[in-house]
Amino acid sequence: MGNFPTTVKHCLSYEELIQDYPWLARWLQEEKRALTHEYPEYVKIVEVGPRDGLQNEKEMVPTRVKIQLIDMLSETGLPVIEATSFVSSKWVPQMADHTEVLQAIHRSSHVRYPVLTPNMHGFQDAVAAGATEVAVFGSASETFSRKNINCSIDESILRFEEVICTAKQRQIPVRGYVSCALGCPYEGPIEFTKVAEVVKRLYELGCYEVSLGDTIGVGTPGSMAKMLHNVMKEVPSSALAVHCHDTYGQALANILTALQMGICTVDSSVAGLGGCPYAQGASGNVSTEDVLYMLHGMGIKTGVDLSKVIEAGDFICKALNRKTNSKVAQASGDYSVHCRMKKINT
Amino acid sequence: ALPERVKIVEVGPRDGLQNEKTLVPTEVKIHLIDMLSEAGLPVIEATSFVSPKWVPQMADQVEVMKGINRRPGVSYPVLTPNLKGFQAAVKAGAAEVAIFGAASELFSKKNINCSVDESLQRFEEVTKAAKEAGVVVYISLRCLVGQVSPDKVAQVAKRLYSMGCYEISLGDTIGVGTPGGMTEMLEAVSREVPVDALAVHCHDTYGQALANILIALQMGISVVDSSVAGLGGCPYAQGASGNVATEDVVYMLHGLGIQTGVDLPKLMDAGAFICSSLNRKTSSKVAQAACKL
Numbered sequence: 240m241g242n243f244p245t246t247v248k249h250c251l252s253y254e255e256l257i258q259d260y261p262w263l264a265r266w267l268q269e270e271k272r273a274l275t276h277e278y279p280e281y282v283k284i285v286e287v288g289p290r291d292g293l294q295n296e297k298e299m300v301p302t303r304v305k306i307q308l309i310d311m312l313s314e315t316g317l318p319v320i321e322a323t324s325f326v327s328s329k330w331v332p333q334m335a336d337h338t339e340v341l342q343a344i345h346r347s348s349h350v351r352y353p354v355l356t357p358n359m360h361g362f363q364d365a366v367a368a369g370a371t372e373v374a375v376f377g378s379a380s381e382t383f384s385r386k387n388i389n390c391s392i393d394e395s396i397l398r399f400e401e402v403i404c405t406a407k408q409r410q411i412p413v414r415g416y417v418s419c420a421l422g423c424p425y426e427g428p429i430e431f432t433k434v435a436e437v438v439k440r441l442y443e444l445g446c447y448e449v450s451l452g453d454t455i456g457v458g459t460p461g462s463m464a465k466m467l468h469n470v471m472k473e474v475p476s477s478a479l480a481v482h483c484h485d486t487y488g489q490a491l492a493n494i495l496t497a498l499q500m501g502i503c504t505v506d507s508s509v510a511g512l513g514g515c516p517y518a519q520g521a522s523g524n525v526s527t528e529d530v531l532y533m534l535h536g537m538g539i540k541t542g543v544d545l546s547k548v549i550e551a552g553d554f555i556c557k558a559l560n561r562k563t564n565s566k567v568a569q570a571s572g573d574y575s576v577h578c579r580m581k582k583i584n585t
Numbered sequence: 586a587l588p589e590r591v592k593i594v595e596v597g598p599r600d601g602l603q604n605e606k607t608l609v610p611t612e613v614k615i616h617l618i619d620m621l622s623e624a625g626l627p628v629i630e631a632t633s634f635v636s637p638k639w640v641p642q643m644a645d646q647v648e649v650m651k652g653i654n655r656r657p658g659v660s661y662p663v664l665t666p667n668l669k670g671f672q673a674a675v676k677a678g679a680a681e682v683a684i685f686g687a688a689s690e691l692f693s694k695k696n697i698n699c700s701v702d703e704s705l706q707r708f709e710e711v712t713k714a715a716k717e718a719g720v721v722v723y724i725s726l727r728c729l730v731g732q733v734s735p736d737k738v739a740q741v742a743k744r745l746y747s748m749g750c751y752e753i754s755l756g757d758t759i760g761v762g763t764p765g766g767m768t769e770m771l772e773a774v775s776r777e778v779p780v781d782a783l784a785v786h787c788h789d790t791y792g793q794a795l796a797n798i799l800i801a802l803q804m805g806i807s808v809v810d811s812s813v814a815g816l817g818g819c820p821y822a823q824g825a826s827g828n829v830a831t832e833d834v835v836y837m838l839h840g841l842g843i844q845t846g847v848d849l850p851k852l853m854d855a856g857a858f859i860c861s862s863l864n865r866k867t868s869s870k871v872a873q874a875a876c877k878l
Contacts, residue, residue: 276803359607460799460842488833488870489840492795495764521874529792536763536793565824566792570760570819 247568279503281540284481284527285450288555289340290321292512292524294333296559303337304558306343311551312509313347316543317527320493321374322352325361340369347395353414357388362402366409373406373416375399377441378422379434383454396440403445404517415446421458423519431469439473448478450506450581453493455517460496467500480504483525485564486515490525491533498539499553505530510552512563526565528552588807590844591625594754594784597859598649598716599630599664601816601828604641605863611645613862614627615652621813622656625847626831630683631661634670650677651716662723666697671711671720676708681721684708686745688738690756699791705744712748723752725786725810743777750770752782754810757797760790760827764800767877771804787829789868794829795837802843809834814856816866831871832856 289309293300312320323342328335328481335356346352353372355374356362365373377395378384384392399415406413419426420434438449451470458466463481481497481504483490494505508524515523531545549568556563563569597634598618602609620749621629631653637644646663655661662681665671674682686704687693693701715722724745726738742753755774757767767785774783785801785808787794798809815830835847853872860867867873 293782360701459837461841465781486874487836487871488795488830489837491792492799492837495799515874522870532791533763533796537765566789569826570790 245306256525262273263445264545273552276499278498278524278537278539279520280569281503281542282498282534283480283504284530284541284543285319285321285504285506286312286509286527287321287482287506287524288312288509288512289526290334291358291506294324294331294521295513295516296333296561298559298561299333300338300559302343305336305340308509308551308555308558309340309344309352310585311547311554313345313350314549315551316541317350317548318542319351319353322354322495324355324364325368326355326357327361328427328527341365341368341370353412356402358398359401359405359470362405370411371562372412372414373402375402375441375446376435378418379429379437379491380419380426382425383419386425392437396437396444399441400444407445412447412543413445415449415454417441418452418454420470421453421462422455424455432464434466435469435473438470438479442474442478446478446479448504449474450456450480450504452482452506453484453490455515456484456489456523458483458493459487459489460492461492464500465495467497467502469544471500476501477484477503482506484515484523485511486521486523487524494530495533500572509548509565510556510568512555522564524564526552526563526567528563528565528567530566552565586804587841587843589801590807590846591802591838592780592784592808593834593845594628594630594810594849595621595626595806595831596630596786596807597621597813597830597831599633599643600638600810601812603633603640604817604819604827605642605865606641607863607865609862611648611652613859614645614649617813617855617859617862618649618653618661619739620851621828621860622654622659623848624851624855625845626659626852627846628660628746632678633664633666634674634679635664635666636670641827642767643652644811647673647677650674659720659789662721665711667707668710669715670870671714674717675720678718681723682711682715684711684722684750686724686726686741686807688741701741705748708745709748712750713772718748722750723754724750725754725756735770739773739777742774742783745779746782750782752784752808753778754784754786754787754808756810757794760788760793761789762797763791763793764796767797767800768804771806772851775804780805781807784810786810788819789815789826789829795833798834799837802841809838812874813852813869814860816859816863826868830856830867830871832867832869832871836871 323337323340324334353374354365354370356365356373403413483493507527507530509527511526513524527563588874603815632646632649633643634705662683663674665674665682811831811834812828813831820829
């Protein structure tokens with residue numbers, strides 16, 4: 240640096256400053272640690288494409304396609320794959336083949352395959368078909384509950400209580416979902432204390448985990464943080480998951496916020512399957528590929544092979560004759576360009 | 586703590602349109618910029634004084650500069666790759682110019698046909714001339730977040746800042762950055778350049794833009810580049826998206842309680858206008874959702 244006065248040298252070069260004041264580096268590191276976020280080392284991905292995704296696709300998907308999709312996903316390292324729904328086929332024709340699907344898929348020993356069971360009837364069918372994990376779906380919005388499952392929140396919880404009790408006796412774990420955690424298509428904003436109350440009830444009844452759904456994707460990091468702050472007063476973060484919709488493009492930012500607050504389970508859907516049923520043409524579930532890309536880029540482990548998920552996404556999109564909603568899949572589509580890009584460096 | 590206010594630098598009319606295949610008529614460009622001015626955007630990159638031989642889309646640079654309705658309080662920077670472009674820009678009435686640098690040698694060679702050092706020499710000429718002419722210079726530094734070493738980016742940023750650029754926009758050119766790489770890069774750069782002089786220009790090619798912008802805000806950045814309707818695909822990955830959509834950024838910022846001065850419905854009108862002129866769908870998710878609900 241030549242003949243510059245020391246103070247000027249220090250202003251111009253961080254290296255020079257640290258050379259002369261080595262204790263400063265340590266102090267700055269500590270300051271940095273206080274300001275930077277801590278992220279979980281591992282995040283569990285709950286793949287909802289075959290159920291939540293396909294349920295919201297218009298095209299009827301043949302049973303063998305569903306089975307092949309789940310089998311491909313089982314090979315990717317995904318730890319949890321929501322396989323199907325034991326709901327009445329009158330309401331959800333897409334899931335009419337629930338028993339066939341559950342019985343035909345190749346069940347990997349490293350993967351769990353929860354199925355949706357809205358009531359005792361569905362639960363019993365699920366168990367008869369070989370289900371080893373079930374899920375129940377509640378709402379933080381009264382109007383949404385009535386319109387979606389034709390009963391009030393309280394009534395729905397009574398139904399679930401039956402299912403959860405019976406499941407407990409048979410040692411079948413139950414996952415809970417709470418929809419409209421960040422807003423309702425009918426009621427608009429939802430009180431976060433109400434969300435916390437519903438989540439707490441499901442957790443206390445015996446759900447091992449409750450997934451908080453941003454059903455219409457209106458949440459932003461601001462509302463996500465506030466909602467989680469309220470919910471985490473009642474339920475530990477280890478028992479919570481986030482299920483973000485990307486309808487307004489906010490999903491990854493919302494997931495990042497959740498991770499910063501200690502959440503380490505994320506729901507997502509291969510190829511972003513499942514549009515938003517409330518905003519026609521708009522996107523819905525966040526894409527598993529895009530979530531993985533972010534997590535891996537942050538050094539967070541998931542155990543999942545992204546390239547295999549992209550393949551599974553490619554398969555189901557071809558079968559559905561639709562384009563993927565995943566940006567990572569879109570960008571990786573031109574593989575040679577993608578590889579060339581990865582090589583660019585100084 | 587997040588900033589109370591974020592300045593949005595709207596790059597749609599320049600960066601966006603430059604990467605659109607369809608040639609846009611001059612009056613459409615002017616109308617777009619006027620609509621964006623009405624939407625409350627504080628900075629709108631209007632055009633580029635680059636040779637029309639290289640970028641035919643920007644051939645009407647002088648006409649656009651003279652045709653737009655310049656709203657008081659709004660800046661209309663123009664791109665000037667070299668001294669010649671700078672002189673033409675000043676003659677056409679530009680009060681603020683932007684120059685483009687690259688932190689990666691390979692990218693610099695391929696994009697502006699010279700090494701990083703050579704490009705910095707060219708910029709020095711422009712910034713000197715700009716100082717004399719009383720014109721403000723801001724620079725867009727293209728770096729590949731996570732691919733180029735953070736220290737290299739920091740070194741280049743430092744040189745540019747010392748030349749007199751008032752703001753340095755760090756661009757994740759092919760959108761490969763994630764919050765991990767973004768944090769590292771910003772940490773390195775903010776050691777050399779004050780965070781008030783930094784902006785982020787995130788591409789959404791891998792869907793990471795809003796998460797990256799959130800990280801940048803958490804680290805004290807308060808200037809964000811974006812493009813109305815997400816105009817401007819990625820020139821390197823055909824069909825892939827490029828610039829992050831201004832509507833989606835504003836939606837997130839307002840949701841966080843951060844002020845931008847932008848009127849989102851008017852911004853969406855501008856997006857709808859340009860998309861219908863270009864006969865293409867918007868890349869903004871907010872725009873897609875809002876028109877269907």
